[in-house]
Amino acid sequence: MATTKRELFIQDELGDEHVVVPFKYAITSYGADYDVRGIVHRIKDEDIYVPRFQRGYVWNYHQASRFIETLLLGLPVPGIFLAREAETNRLLVVDGQQRLKTLLFFYEGVFGPNERAFSLVDVQEQFEGLSYKKLDQQDRRRLDDSILHATVIKQDVPSEDDSSIYHVFERLNTGGTRLQPQEIRACIYHGEFNEALDDLNKTKSWRSIFGAVNKRMRDKELILRYFALLYHSNSYKRPMVEFLNRYMGANRHLQKQQFGQLRTDFVEVIDIVFESVGKRAFKPERAFNAAVFDSVMVGISRRLSNGRISKITDVGSKYRELIKDADFQEVCSTSTSQEDRLEKRLKIATRYFHEVD
Numbered sequence: 001m002a003t004t005k006r007e008l009f010i011q012d013e014l015g016d017e018h019v020v021v022p023f024k025y026a027i028t029s030y031g032a033d034y035d036v037r038g039i040v041h042r043i044k045d046e047d048i049y050v051p052r053f054q055r056g057y058v059w060n061y062h063q064a065s066r067f068i069e070t071l072l073l074g075l076p077v078p079g080i081f082l083a084r085e086a087e088t089n090r091l092l093v094v095d096g097q098q099r100l101k102t103l104l105f106f107y108e109g110v111f112g113p114n115e116r117a118f119s120l121v122d123v124q125e126q127f128e129g130l131s132y133k134k135l136d137q138q139d140r141r142r143l144d145d146s147i148l149h150a151t152v153i154k155q156d157v158p159s160e161d162d163s164s165i166y167h168v169f170e171r172l173n174t175g176g177t178r179l180q181p182q183e184i185r186a187c188i189y190h191g192e193f194n195e196a197l198d199d200l201n202k203t204k205s206w207r208s209i210f211g212a213v214n215k216r217m218r219d220k221e222l223i224l225r226y227f228a229l230l231y232h233s234n235s236y237k238r239p240m241v242e243f244l245n246r247y248m249g250a251n252r253h254l255q256k257q258q259f260g261q262l263r264t265d266f267v268e269v270i271d272i273v274f275e276s277v278g279k280r281a282f283k284p285e286r287a288f289n290a291a292v293f294d295s296v297m298v299g300i301s302r303r304l305s306n307g308r309i310s311k312i313t314d315v316g317s318k319y320r321e322l323i324k325d326a327d328f329q330e331v332c333s334t335s336t337s338q339e340d341r342l343e344k345r346l347k348i349a350t351r352y353f354h355e356v357d
Contacts, residue, residue: 010218012290012336029153032082036071037144040107043100048082048091050100057101057113062122064102064111069123071146072139079149083165091152092188094169099148106132166245181241182217182224191252196259197223200266205274209281210288222290223266224248226297230265231257233298233346240337269300272309276316284323284332291332291345292323299349303356314356322352 034042042048059067070077080096093100105111109131111118119131127139135143153168169184186194197220200206201213210219221244228247229236236243251257273281273296282293296319309315322328331345 010222010290011285011287027153027155029151032150032152033147034150035144036103036146036148037107039100039148040103042091043104046090048093048100049085050093050097057098059098059102061111061116063098064105064118065120065123067099067102068106068120068143069127071143072127072135073124074142074146077148079151081168082150082152083168084152084154086154092165094153094165096150109133180216180218180221181244182221185224185245185248186217186220189248189252192254192259193248193251196254196262199259200263203267203270205267205271209270209274209279222293225290225294226266227251227257227262229294229342229346230298230301233343236339236342238337238339265301268304269297272300272312272315273297273319276312276314277319281319284329289332291336291342295328295332295345295349296322296353298346299353302350303353306354309356311357315353318352318356322349325352 039048043050067077077099078096080099081094082091082096083094084090085092101112105118109118110116117131119129119134120127121129127135132140132143153165155165165188166184169188170179170181200223201220206219206223207213210222213219224244224247225240228244232243232247254262282288282296284292299322300315303309325348328345328348331341331348335341336345
């Protein structure tokens with residue numbers, strides 16, 4: 001009998017959805033009109049960068065054909081949002097990737113999701129069955145010269161990150177399956193750190209504890225959270241989502257912690273946890289508890305900063321004592337993103353693991 005994999009339930013009562021973003025932005029924005037032929041060339045050259053994220057391209061063949069038909073008929077289409085990246089001057093697609101990828105597929109003659117030849121279907125008779133190359137010259141010119149309006153944004157203040165792009169992305173991408181925070185971060189903060197998180201997410205002991213790779217990147221977000229709290233817990237301020245945004249943006253190209261350090265810190269600790277506790281680690285009840293995870297991981301890391309652990313079995317003993325501690329249970333159950341409660345649980349975990357030989 002066939003079995004199905006269940007998604008791991010993660011207990012993570014942050015309450016961040018009710019927290020107002022704690023600062024204002026200064027953003028420059030302007031309108032730009034691109035002809036379709038020019039925008040396709042810019043996408044091919046990656047001057048306009050369509051980010052890769054979990055949801056990917058979701059239009060079906062009929063929807064894509066209808067969009068091309070709309071342009072061929074000379075009808076207006078919705079505009080797109082782009083964000084200019086300060087360090088590369090490239091334009092990141094914040095909203096509009098379905099339209100832009102459809103244009104790219106049609107000009108290249110291949111419908112990307114299934115690699116079939118891209119010929120229009122369920123459209124007006126004069127366009128039915130035609131590919132870009134088979135359009136008559138007049139129709140091809142009309143498509144080439146069609147205008148796609150773009151709103152281009154650039155964050156001026158604060159200058160040290162692109163966190164405003166995160167919020168624009170989040171608010172515009174609300175239809176269908178809503179993107180999770182780490183999916184958006186993977187788009188906005190693409191770079192060496194994001195690649196490092198991908199690599200570390202494959203760690204054998206981590207996969208044994210967490211289970212199957214999470215389609216919405218919650219497992220990667222937990223690793224990010226561990227690093228952010230390990231290195232910068234003293235500057236933590238809620239909401240947690242903003243704290244993680246700032247850290248991932250600041251270390252986007254491994255400026256703060258290099259990959260060797262990240263790998264050593266994460267792999268050593270998660271291997272110790274798996275060896276001493278096993279697959280039930282971070283699950284004081286049935287669910288995976290994110291607050292227990294970050295507290296235990298940071299607590300063991302701080303112990304390792306004082307030297308090698310010689311008695312791995314002692315880690316398991318201290319872990320079992322810790323999760324039975326009434327104070328620890330209380331600060332890991334509700335409102336776990338509040339500054340005082342987060343600080344308290346990290347201190348408790350640090351105290352328990354400090355006693356390990």
